[in-house]
Amino acid sequence: MLEKPIGGEKRVFMTGNEVVAWAALAAEADIMYGYPITPQNEVMHYWTRLAPKYGRSFLQTEDEISAGFTTCGGVLSGKRAFTATAGPGNILMQESMTMAEMMRIPTVLVVQQRGGPSTATVIYSQQEVTMTCFGGNGEGLRIVYSTCSHQELYDYTIKAFNVAWKYRFPVFVLGDGYQAKMRESLKMYDPATKGIKMVETQPSLGLAGVPGVDREPSHLRNTYNTEEELCEVVTNLVKEYNKVVPEVVEYETFETEVAEIVLLGHGIVTRAAQAAVKTLREQGIKVGHFRPITIHPFAADELRAICKHAKKLIVIESAQGQFERIVKEAIYGESVPMESYFKPGQGVTGEEIVEYVKKGL
Amino acid sequence: MSVVPNMPKSWREETKPHKFCPGCGHGLVLKALGEAIDELAIQEKVVFGCDIGCSLLSWDFFNCDSVQTHHGRTTPVVTGVKRARPDRICIAYMGDGGGYAIGAQHLVNAAARNERITAILVNNCNYGMTGGQMAPTTLPGMKTQTSPYGRDTDSMGYPTQGPEMVAAIAREGAYVARGTVANVRQLKRYIKSALQNQIDGNGFSFVEALSGCPTNWSTNAQKTWEFIEKEMPQYFKVGEIKTPGKKGE
Numbered sequence: 001m002l003e004k005p006i007g008g009e010k011r012v013f014m015t016g017n018e019v020v021a022w023a024a025l026a027a028e029a030d031i032m033y034g035y036p037i038t039p040q041n042e043v044m045h046y047w048t049r050l051a052p053k054y055g056r057s058f059l060q061t062e063d064e065i066s067a068g069f070t071t072c073g074g075v076l077s078g079k080r081a082f083t084a085t086a087g088p089g090n091i092l093m094q095e096s097m098t099m100a101e102m103m104r105i106p107t108v109l110v111v112q113q114r115g116g117p118s119t120a121t122v123i124y125s126q127q128e129v130t131m132t133c134f135g136g137n138g139e140g141l142r143i144v145y146s147t148c149s150h151q152e153l154y155d156y157t158i159k160a161f162n163v164a165w166k167y168r169f170p171v172f173v174l175g176d177g178y179q180a181k182m183r184e185s186l187k188m189y190d191p192a193t194k195g196i197k198m199v200e201t202q203p204s205l206g207l208a209g210v211p212g213v214d215r216e217p218s219h220l221r222n223t224y225n226t227e228e229e230l231c232e233v234v235t236n237l238v239k240e241y242n243k244v245v246p247e248v249v250e251y252e253t254f255e256t257e258v259a260e261i262v263l264l265g266h267g268i269v270t271r272a273a274q275a276a277v278k279t280l281r282e283q284g285i286k287v288g289h290f291r292p293i294t295i296h297p298f299a300a301d302e303l304r305a306i307c308k309h310a311k312k313l314i315v316i317e318s319a320q321g322q323f324e325r326i327v328k329e330a331i332y333g334e335s336v337p338m339e340s341y342f343k344p345g346q347g348v349t350g351e352e353i354v355e356y357v358k359k360g361l
Numbered sequence: 362m363s364v365v366p367n368m369p370k371s372w373r374e375e376t377k378p379h380k381f382c383p384g385c386g387h388g389l390v391l392k393a394l395g396e397a398i399d400e401l402a403i404q405e406k407v408v409f410g411c412d413i414g415c416s417l418l419s420w421d422f423f424n425c426d427s428v429q430t431h432h433g434r435t436t437p438v439v440t441g442v443k444r445a446r447p448d449r450i451c452i453a454y455m456g457d458g459g460g461y462a463i464g465a466q467h468l469v470n471a472a473a474r475n476e477r478i479t480a481i482l483v484n485n486c487n488y489g490m491t492g493g494q495m496a497p498t499t500l501p502g503m504k505t506q507t508s509p510y511g512r513d514t515d516s517m518g519y520p521t522q523g524p525e526m527v528a529a530i531a532r533e534g535a536y537v538a539r540g541t542v543a544n545v546r547q548l549k550r551y552i553k554s555a556l557q558n559q560i561d562g563n564g565f566s567f568v569e570a571l572s573g574c575p576t577n578w579s580t581n582a583q584k585t586w587e588f589i590e591k592e593m594p595q596y597f598k599v600g601e602i603k604t605p606g607k608k609g610e
Contacts, residue, residue: 062470073441210423
């Protein structure tokens with residue numbers, strides 16, 4: 001049996017799905033549960049080829065409902081378990097992810113967004129934002145990383161396991177079909193060489209000793225009898241979540257300090273926005289860019305600070321306002337004018353952002 | 362002086378008396394399961410998953426690590442545990458709605474993969490917790506809240522023959538039986554065989570237990586018992602349907 005999937009550091013050129021499989025290996029993930037859906041299939045393809053060499057497991061389930069719930073079972077057993085999906089599969093996984101929220105089950109789910117609604121396209125979109133952040137009969141007690149590159153897919157897949165097991169909330173890596181299928185260069189590494197220690201896992205079921213004799217049995221519930229009881233449980237969950245928020249929230253800014261126009265975009269759209277900022281700055285136009293990395297929870301205070309001096313915000317996304325809703329909620333009460341540039345299910349280039357910005361001058 | 366009745370050692374005394382309705386069959390099924398766990402001395406290794414519906418009331422029933430799941434999702438949760446911890450004895454406990462309707466795809470595929478888990482399904486011909494609606498197992502002509510004029514087989518089909526379906530799908534090594542709370546000794550024997558089958562690593566094991574629901578059937582003790590003993594076996598044949606090394610009938 002091979003020990004470490006990656007020794008030291010290694011420059012590679014590969015697809016995002018392959019990156020996720022390698023990152024999960026490097027993060028010492030024990031088991032993947034999965035069901036085929038494009039564009040995430042190759043996460044499973046690479047995992048099933050690599051995992052046995054490192055003593056890791058895989059189960060192909062009958063659907064995404066099962067993939068989500070078997071992942072919960074794996075995590076409850078104290079294993080770093082994960083799954084990956086997209087589109088309609090993401091819908092089916094929301095049920096199990098609400099159980100993860102309620103019962104503090106640190107699941108990791110990689111979402112490679114495809115077009116929606118319905119079957120739509122297998123290619124690309126940013127239309128799974130609302131669902132990935134808030135897709136349950138609950139309060140959205142989860143952490144969602146919106147990655148923009150293969151390097152980030154690697155970094156944040158590893159981080160997802162640690163954040164999940166440290167804080168015990170479900171963690172999502174929100175990629176998309178472009179990131180899944182494109183090839184790009186990145187540096188893969190053994191987390192240990194970067195000083196990243198994998199957070200230890202704990203079983204919630206199948207503990208040592210005879211229950212009722214050596215120890216109390218582990219009785220895990222998600223059903224409550226009264227409104228008061230549930231209100232208390234959820235209030236405490238929200239309190240715990242809010243405590244975690246300042247520790248996990250991440251964002252990036254590009255020339256926002258003296259920007260009059262601030263472009264807001266997340267995920268792969270940030271790359272077009274960054275390119276547009278560069279071009280427009282060269283032309284003397286004061287443009288900046290704000291990009292949440294955790295799209296949920298959201299760096300609201302930091303964006304509010306930008307709103308104080310910006311003259312205009314432009315929300316850019318490959319969806320019809322799903323990201324914009326998050327932004328609006330985050331900066332509620334600010335008076336800065338806001339425009340939107342929506343292309344549901346389609347990519348955005350730097351050139352078209354440049355054109356749009358200049359038209360509005 | 363209070364006299365505590367004899368309980369299986371694996372039962373959790375602090376949560377007794379249990380929360381099922383008077384006359385409900387769950388208590389008997391769980392007694393048979395508790396005694397089987399005791400006799401096999403596996404309490405330490407058991408991971409017990411329960412479905413949503415009346416079966417959820419068993420979440421703190423045993424001195425065993427236990428987890429409530431969602432309606433129909435106990436089979437995958439318990440499968441996930443078993444795949445991650447093959448050294449555990451994993452039990453999925455569910456009702457007929459959870460197993461044969463909303464969770465049917467999980468049951469069918471767990472059987473097809475020969476998952477080394479034990480599923481125990483309580484068949485009481487209706488959805489109990491939600492107030493007595495028609496279930497896959499509702500008998501022809503039987504009145505429920507959603508079949509107030511009786512189950513019309515022309516539009517709603519016939520009762521699902523669960524164990525027969527599982528036996529048809531399951532591979533060699535699987536154990537499939539149907540017991541009844543009207544014969545608890547036999548039911549216990551089936552449950553014990555099902556657990557032993559998992560311990561031996563042979564394959565999937567499945568026991569359906571015919572059971573009563575006087576609350577939703579609106580029956581007294583005598584009528585409840587008559588229904589379990591006389592009506593249900595007309596559609597649901599009690600016995601072992603598939604045992605390892607023995608072809609199904």
